[in-house]
Amino acid sequence: MSARATGAFAGIxxxxxxxxxxxxxxxxxxxxxAKVPTTLDNQAHGVLAALDAAGVDAAALDLIxxxxxxxxxxxxxxxxxxxxxITTEGFRDVLELGRRTRPQAYGMKGQFRPLIPRDLRLEVPxxxxxxxxxxxxLDEDALRDRLRRLVAAGCEALVIHFLHAYANPxxxxxxxxxAREEWPNGNITLGHALLSESREFERGVTxxxxxxVQPLLRRYVERLADRLAERGYDRDLLVMNxxxxxxxxxxxxxxxxxxxxxxPASGVMAAxxxxxxxxxxxxxxxxxxxxxxxxAMIRGADPAVSHEIEIEYAMPIHVPMVDVRTxxxxxxxxxxxxxxxxxxxxxxxxGSTPGPICYGKGGTRPTISDAxxxxxxxxxxxxxxxxxxxxxxxxxxxxxxHLGARLGLAPEAAAAAVLRIATxxxxxxxxxxxxxxxxxxxxxxxxxxxxxxxxHACAIARELGVPRVLxxxxxGITNALGCVVADLRHDxxxxxxxxxxxxxxxxxxxxxxxxxxxxxxxxxxxxxxxxALRLSHSVEMQFIGQTHLLRVPVPTATPTREALRSLFEEAxxxxxxxxxxxxxxxxxxxxxxxxxxRPEIDLSRLIDASGRKATLAQAQTATRPVWFDGWVDTPVYxxxxxxxxxxxxxxxxxxQMDCTLVMEPGCEAHQDADGNLIVTLAPAAAADAxxxxxxxx
Numbered sequence: 001m002s003a004r005a006t007g008a009f010a011g012i013x014x015x016x017x018x019x020x021x022x023x024x025x026x027x028x029x030x031x032x033x034a035k036v037p038t039t040l041d042n043q044a045h046g047v048l049a050a051l052d053a054a055g056v057d058a059a060a061l062d063l064i065x066x067x068x069x070x071x072x073x074x075x076x077x078x079x080x081x082x083x084x085x086i087t088t089e090g091f092r093d094v095l096e097l098g099r100r101t102r103p104q105a106y107g108m109k110g111q112f113r114p115l116i117p118r119d120l121r122l123e124v125p126x127x128x129x130x131x132x133x134x135x136x137x138l139d140e141d142a143l144r145d146r147l148r149r150l151v152a153a154g155c156e157a158l159v160i161h162f163l164h165a166y167a168n169p170x171x172x173x174x175x176x177x178x179a180r181e182e183w184p185n186g187n188i189t190l191g192h193a194l195l196s197e198s199r200e201f202e203r204g205v206t207x208x209x210x211x212x213v214q215p216l217l218r219r220y221v222e223r224l225a226d227r228l229a230e231r232g233y234d235r236d237l238l239v240m241n242x243x244x245x246x247x248x249x250x251x252x253x254x255x256x257x258x259x260x261x262x263x264p265a266s267g268v269m270a271a272x273x274x275x276x277x278x279x280x281x282x283x284x285x286x287x288x289x290x291x292x293x294x295x296a297m298i299r300g301a302d303p304a305v306s307h308e309i310e311i312e313y314a315m316p317i318h319v320p321m322v323d324v325r326t327x328x329x330x331x332x333x334x335x336x337x338x339x340x341x342x343x344x345x346x347x348x349x350x351g352s353t354p355g356p357i358c359y360g361k362g363g364t365r366p367t368i369s370d371a372x373x374x375x376x377x378x379x380x381x382x383x384x385x386x387x388x389x390x391x392x393x394x395x396x397x398x399x400x401x402h403l404g405a406r407l408g409l410a411p412e413a414a415a416a417a418v419l420r421i422a423t424x425x426x427x428x429x430x431x432x433x434x435x436x437x438x439x440x441x442x443x444x445x446x447x448x449x450x451x452x453x454x455x456h457a458c459a460i461a462r463e464l465g466v467p468r469v470l471x472x473x474x475x476g477i478t479n480a481l482g483c484v485v486a487d488l489r490h491d492x493x494x495x496x497x498x499x500x501x502x503x504x505x506x507x508x509x510x511x512x513x514x515x516x517x518x519x520x521x522x523x524x525x526x527x528x529x530x531x532a533l534r535l536s537h538s539v540e541m542q543f544i545g546q547t548h549l550l551r552v553p554v555p556t557a558t559p560t561r562e563a564l565r566s567l568f569e570e571a572x573x574x575x576x577x578x579x580x581x582x583x584x585x586x587x588x589x590x591x592x593x594x595x596x597x598r599p600e601i602d603l604s605r606l607i608d609a610s611g612r613k614a615t616l617a618q619a620q621t622a623t624r625p626v627w628f629d630g631w632v633d634t635p636v637y638x639x640x641x642x643x644x645x646x647x648x649x650x651x652x653x654x655x656q657m658d659c660t661l662v663m664e665p666g667c668e669a670h671q672d673a674d675g676n677l678i679v680t681l682a683p684a685a686a687a688d689a690x691x692x693x694x695x696x697x
Contacts, residue, residue, distance in 0.1 A: 009063035010056060011483025012047050013240075013266055014038055016069065017290040017351075018451075019046035020480035023056045024601060031605045032056060033477055035658065043068060044224040048231075059232025063528065065483040066249075067240040067266040070220045071213040071259045075311065078113070080212035081157050081187075084150030085121040086143065086175065087204070088128075088163040092121040095204050103313045112314050115208040120153060122146040124175075130198075130497075132168035143175055147182040157187035157211040161204045165192040166495045187214045194255055195318055197495040197589050202308075202318045209317055210257035218253035225249055236527050240482070242321035243305055244269040245489020245595065248526050258319050260311065264294040265322040266482030268303045271447040273485040274472050276301035277603060278676050283470065284430050284444045286460065287478070288452040291330040291349040293426050296323060297433040297444070304433070307493060307540070307591070308549070320491035320593070327429040331369040331452040332356055335418045337406045343414075345421045357398055358383060360390040366398045368422050371415035372455055374399060375627035376634070377662050379655065416627060423456055427463040438575045445470050445678075449478035454661035458650075461681055462664065473606040473675040476658025481606075488530060488596035490522045493589050499544060500568075500585045505561055511590050512537055512557040519594025530596035540589040541568045543580055549588055550575065557592075607675035611640040619643065626653065628665055644671060 007026040012019065015038060023032040034054035039045040047066065051058055058064075074080055085092070096114045103110025124143045127136035150158065158179060165172045169192040176190045191207040225237050237249040242261040252259060264287065271285045281301040287294040297304050306323040310316045328347025332355060335345050345368065354362035356369040358378075372378045373395055380392045399411035407414055434441045445468040448457030457469045472478055492515040496503060516535050523533070537557050540549040541564070552571045554564070568585050572578075613619045619641035626634040632651055639656035642648075650667035653660060654677065663669060666682030 008061050009065070009484065010051070010054075010061055011065045011067075011266075011480045011485075012050055013067040013263060013477075013479035013483055014043045014046060014069055015263060015289060015479065019043070019050050020477040021050035021054050021056070022474075022477055022480045022484050022606075023054050024484055024605070026599065026601070029602060029605050033474065033606075033657075035477065042223075043070060043220065044227055047224060048227060051231075057232075058228050059234075061233060061235065063235055063238065064228065064233065065238045065240065065246055065486065066224070067263050067479060067483050068220070068259065069263050071217055071256055072261060072263065074213050074216050075209060075260055075315070079216075080115065081215045082153075082155050083116050083120065083157040083159060083208065083212045084153065084155035085116045085159045085161060085204075085208065086146050086150070087121065087123055087161045089123040089125045091163055091200070092118070092123050094200050095121065095208060098201050098314045101314070110313070115205065115212055115315075116159070120150065120155060122149065126162060126171050128162060128164040128168050128171060130164050130167055132164070134168070134170075138171045138174055140174075140178060143178055144182060147179055151182070151184060156185070156215050157189070158183055159189050159191065159204075159207045159211045161191040161200075161207050163200060164198075165190075166196045166198055166203070169193075169196070185215075187211065187218070189214065194257065195493065197307075197318065197493050198497050199318075202316045205314075205316055206257055206318050209260065209315070210255065213260075214253050214256040217256040217259060221249040221252060238526070238528065240266045240486060241489070242309075242319070243489055243491050243593075244303055244322050244482075244486060245491075246483075246486055246526075246528075247488075247490075251525070255319070257317055258321070260317055261309065261321050261324060263479060264296070264324040264326070266486060267294070267449060267479040268296045268298065268322045268324060268482070269486045270472070270478045270482035271296075271449065272298045272301050272303050273482075274603060274674070274676065275445070275447060275470065277674055278470060278672050278678070280445050280468070280470055280678075282444045283447040284434060284441060284466065285447045285449070286426065286430065286453055286457065287450040288426070288448075288456060289330050289450045290332045290452070291328070291351065292326050292347075293329050293429060293450075294324045294326050295426070295429045295433050296325070297437065297439065298447075299439075304437075305491070305593070307551075307589070320493070320591070323433065325429050325432045327425050329368070329422050329425045331367065331372075333368050333422065334365045335367065335371070335403060335421075336365070337403065341406065343403065343407060343417055343421060345418055345425065357390060357395050364398065366395070366402055366415075366418070368418060369452070370395050370398065371418040374415045375412060375419070376625050376631075377455060377627070377653070378660055379624070379636075412627060416629075419456070419459070423459045423463055426456065427460050430460065430464055438577075441466050447472070448661075449475040451476045451659050454654075454659050456662070458662060458664045458667055458679060458681065461679075467681055469679040469681070471661055471677040471679065473603065474656075474658060485598070485601055487598050488523050488526055488528060489593060490519045491591065491593050492518060493591045495589050496587045497589075498587055500541070500561060500565060500587055503561070503587050508587070508590060509558045512592055515590070515592035516557065516594060519592060523594060523596040526596070528596070529599065531599055532597045534595045534597060536593040536595065538591045538593075539564060539568075539587055540591065541585050541587055543572075543583040544586050545583070551591070603674040608640055609644075612643055613641045614643060616643060616646045616648065619646065621655070624653075626651065626662075632665070639677070642671060646671060
């Protein structure tokens with residue numbers, strides 16, 4: 001940092017509904033928070049509004065780290081730039097043929113639309129063998145002709161994707177040189193440069209995603225950087241990547257595909273950081289927002305990273321990303337009766353406009369948020385101030401009309417059924433990142449965040465048998481906190497695709513060394529202060545004849561052949577509980593992660609200790625009836641008023657600025673030094689006994 005370094009930095013995360021900011025001054029320890037509506041037409045406006053709301057002078061900041069949904073929204077909504085593809089003669093339909101799977105496993109329904117239409121996928125004579133040998137030279141005249149045709153067709157971005165370029169990229173490199181002479185801008189993606197691994201469909205789709213969002217991301221970060229510069233900010237703007245690391249806005253558009261899923265990744269990184277400081281390194285993260293719920297697994301304070309994320313049908317993005325799974329159950333998810341007469345929750349959402357009924361913006365269909373309001377889990381008294389013209393009777397009438405009448409249930413019972421179904425859906429998502437990977441949820445704690453996460457955390461934990469729930473100090477702005485605490489990170493993958501017995505071990509060591517050196521150089525370009533550099537190596541292996549890969553961490557950059565064999569066989573056994581000594585293993589990919597660890601941040605500053613009361617009774621703000629399989633008078637506490645040594649027994653409601661925690665009967669919670677609430681769930685028998693005792697009373 002320069003001589004005028006202030007030690008102040010800001011993390012700003014743009015979500016689908018709100019833009020959140022965490023400002024941290026490392027010298028004074030001061031923290032400022034802000035939450036403002038997201039401006040979907042131009043996210044930069046929301047970023048600037050968050051700075052204004054927090055009273056932060058951009059010129060006084062050393063660093064801004066930004067999590068954006070620009071690329072995520074563009075891909076999911078197919079609001080993409082017009083993109084052309086040049087590929088090997090005879091292979092332009094690879095992106096459309098895919099793996100010949102179906103959108104729905106059963107039944108001939110669903111649809112698929114390739115990212116690049118067929119008329120913009122052009123071929124040139126050239127061919128590389130899988131061994132890296134040239135079978136047919138690149139026809140440069142034909143290449144120039146195809147480039148000019150794509151420019152004339154109005155393409156803004158270009159993908160060059162040749163067969164087996166991972167084995168020998170010479171043709172792609174030469175084609176890139178020619179393209180830079182003919183193409184009107186710098187939006188050129190070479191498949192091997194983004195992803196140097198086999199499997200042409202996955203590599204091609206990843207490159208196509210990168211090119212299709214590259215101009216959008218470039219324009220957005222340049223526009224935001226210019227607006228920040230107008231306010232006097234002259235430092236580097238960093239953007240969150242989907243792998244949980246950060247990259248400079250100056251170069252982020254070069255690998256734009258890596259920013260897809262950057263929003264969910266920042267929350268997972270905050271969870272890992274918080275869990276490590278709390279002494280709970282094994283977590284299942286659960287982020288419930290307004291439209292969806294994201295879940296992930298963290299083992300040993302290290303989030304699971306996958307190279308095989310498929311964000312929707314036939315859209316694999318094979319760059320390293322935090323392994324986050326999403327289900328369509330958020331606070332705004334609409335409850336309805338389907339054609340078979342069954343109660344369904346989501347994936348359709350009321351969004352932020354008109355939003356749930358309780359928002360008072362014109363919503364008429366019952367949602368998860370409305371169910372929580374009707375059952376007293378959210379404060380019905382706030383309807384008078386947050387929702388013009390809407391009362392609890394309005395919500396009750398909607399549940400009676402749309403659900404209760406058709407189900408034969410009272411409105412409150414219908415609302416309880418909505419919450420039970422939502423809990424089951426979210427619990428299933430947690431199972432996808434735990435049980436499906438050979439992990440037992442009971443070995444983890446549930447990390448609940450997002451504006452709606454703590455409302456359902458205890459119910460989900462009970463469903464899964466998870467013994468503890470960790471609720472961070474500021475659940476509603478955890479993604480922005482992730483931007484503040486995230487490290488610098490660069491990931492590299494190189495295909496080897498050889499039987500282990502035939503692998504050149506010296507060449508393998510050389511690849512690891514080259515990847516490590518490239519990572520060090522990339523981090524050096526970031527111009528961000530780091531405390532330490534950490535390298536992590538892994539191999540992706542399979543038994544010969546298998547399709548799917550298993551990632552195997554290796555403790556050194558110079559593993560022996562025998563060590564690789566032993567590590568893979570043990571990892572395979574842990575995952576599938578079977579040994580296959582008669583089948584030979586193969587090394588498919590080599591991967592290296594280079595992580596620049598940033599200085600530690602004191603999370604206890606997120607809590608305003610000045611508001612703490614002397615006793616738990618003084619922190620109680622009300623008692624209200626809450627539905628727990630029946631109405632129960634439940635104490636309500638304001639979180640910022642809780643004594644540091646408070647022990648809260650369920651049932652209880654803990655409210656704060658950005659969320660509400662619902663503690664079920666039999667739960668018990670205490671605070672740690674960072675202000676996290678750690679909720680311990682009672683065994684099922686004890687919880688049932690507590691419920692029966694209250695009902696008897």
